[in-house]
Amino acid sequence: MTDQPLELVVRASHEISLLTSDRITEALEELRLTLATAHALWAIDPAEPAPSMKVLADRLFCNAPNLSFLVNQLVERGYVARDVDANDRRSRVVVLTEEGRRVRERVMRVTLEQSPFAGCEPEELSRLAAILQRVLDRTGPRPSTRPARGGSERTG
């Protein structure tokens, strides 16, 4: 009865995430990051406009106080800076520093290398990507870690 595909998929997906987290923890320590701060750093794509605290909190499924804490960690380590948004002076945007960009690249590289998905054939990976993309699209648009390639996003 444990063999229904949905259960297998949910468990496998979760297991793969945990395994990946477990494998990268050591490398993250060298970068003075934890899983939480590394995830926050990952969520700031230098190719996109700098996200506000609120946007970032939504991306990370966490609340404002928690994000303040995480960003403080990154600021202390010199990986990001806070800027006041000129269009709304209540809002602070989080900007990667030069070193932050480098460290973020390293986090991504290590994570992709260590992921069990790294062992997939390109063809298998493409099928997987297509399915997962569809699944995410169906859940309704998220505050975008992944900015919708053909997208209608009006980021300014």
Added chain:
Amino acid sequence: MTDQPLELVVRASHEISLLTSDRITEALEELRLTLATAHALWAIDPAEPAPSMKVLADRLFCNAPNLSFLVNQLVERGYVARDVDANDRRSRVVVLTEEGRRVRERVMRVTLEQSPFAGCEPEELSRLAAILQRVLDRTGPRPSTRPARGGSERTG
């Protein structure tokens, strides 16, 4: 450059896990569980022989002190009990109580319902299951949350 399938897959998979966690948190509170304790409860399949603390810790990617803490939580809530393993009196096996079985069922049901994967067509789900199973198989056998259907496991 963000479009390579591996990155998309790793991010999507992680995102889906987080989204699922976020969605079930409220329901778990009613069961007096957190994500960590719910995960521990999930990892104890009543159809398999009761796992030792060590086996359970391996399944959850956590260490011994942490597992002690989690099992204590579950014991306090009446969902599991510790038994001394007759074959090795150093070892304690974790056994679901009657209520523990019921609560575990509920955790699984809620999680599967709330998972973004729940929206997949059966055919899509099967393809996904096949791929993920292959990915996990390639990473080497884990201490088994998922006991290898055709398996050669000698559980005694």
Added chain:
DNA sequence: GCGATTTACTTCGAGACTCGAAGCAAGGAC
């Protein structure tokens, strides 16, 4: 048998994460 080592687990203390409540400053309605 008996001591030394290893293994399974627990306790303890510290650090990291997360949240709700409360507070502050800026924007918007009127």
Added chain:
DNA sequence: GTCCTTGCTTCGAGTCTCGAAGTAAATCGC
């Protein structure tokens, strides 16, 4: 200008996680 809302921060409490140290049982070497 006043009231309300929004974005963020600070604070305090609770949860999670780990390493270090300790206990008990098993195993090894003899």
